[in-house]
Amino acid sequence: MTGVGGARVGRSSPRPYPMAPPPPPRPVRVTVPAAPTGPSGPENPAGLRLDMEKLMAARLHAVKVRPYLADALFALHVVEDRAVPTMAVDAHWRCYVSPGFVARTPVEELAGVWVHEVSHLLRDHHGRGERYARAHEEGGTGDARSSRLGRLRQNIAADFEINDDIYGDGLPRPTGAVLPSLLRLPTGLLMEEYLRTASLDGLAAELAWLDCGSGADGEPRPWELGPGGAHGLTRQQRDAVRFRVAEGIKGRRGTTPDGWQRWAEEAFHPPQPWRQLLGAAVRSAAGAPGVGENHTFRRPSRRSAALPGVVLPSLRRTPPRVCVVIDTSGSVSDSELGGALLEVAAIARAVGGRRDLVSVISCDAAAGVAVPLCRAENIELIGGGGTDLRSGFARALAARPRPDVIVAFTDGQTPWPSAQPPCRTVVGLFPRPAGTADEDDPDYVPDTPPAWAHVVAIG
Ligand SMILES: [Zn+2]
8 A cells, every 4th residue: 555655665564573692792893984975976966956945854853853953053044065075064154065965865864964063153163173273283384284184183073072962862863973982082072172182183084075164173165155255144143143042051951961051051151250350359358458347258157146246257258249330332332231241140150149249330421320130130231322430430339238349341441430449340341452442532542441450351
């Protein structure tokens, strides 16, 4: 009987369980996967068109089995290209696809390749690959062969980082996917760690066909459209996709793999070591004259409640009270404000999650009220005018209880308070190239932050 979809054709009946004893275990043999190309014949015969329907069906399958990656999968822009061995990505979230590869690969396996390629982009293998190559002088400086080998090594290490836990659970491992077990390496390492711990040269020689594009290692490919080409995502759009995916994963704790959980926790972890910065601020403020009578560096010992009037020394510090002043003037971009809010979230984590100890003031030419972080559902940053952070400092110091630390995020184009505030000040400075101070007043040269402020670069 032939069903409409042919579902019952060729379906074999269950075979009886073989009675012969199982064969003795054989020694493990490491087999390098063959290239996922056809054994013979032209890769992309003339006239073969990209089967977009099949490719999109594969993407939908990927979204169905990995819903937390949906935003990223839908953000990719497909570019048909016959020079690409299989599928590859660039830093601008374009996905280059070989029509021949799509034609011969089953839909579920193609779904695995979608997830693999988008993983390179979410994990920023492009930026990390560039940094690694620069630090190890790979690519660009050597001859073409060693540069190609360096690129392949990085592509393999990046693939190890991805492939060790993304397949299974509705997503079959595509032919040719390389795993750390090929070199008897542990799973769960990062690209950089695989590069450091193992020589990948032997494997690279056998995997010459492997090419996931510059999105995997930072080295541009001849077929790529480059930064100026059509349909590329801007840095802000890329960050927005990564941010949404990371937030989605954090909201699905327990149902997403550990590797993705770790990624989501760390992807937007700001680089500033707030625990140290605030700790140093508190130590410095505690030693400063005239400071320390009116705040709570120390939690009173529990026994002091039973002995009124006697304050026993406590070994445990309470975290500092932090007032954050954010420069919301017109010269600060939206993505910088977004970055400042991520730093505020990190500050809250650094004070042990005590959001009640953190307050935020928006400040352009005038300062808004200090909004406690614990009451702000979504912090609304108000501003857009000129800049005078002095009003923000005054507002912060007028708050009761007074902050132990003031953290100001600004592009630095502001007058500063003439007197040192009676608490430690950390200034997070958005980078500005020299000579672009003020469009309206080209002669204006901003003051550098005062010496009493501890300055850290943001972004
Ligand atoms: Zn790859």
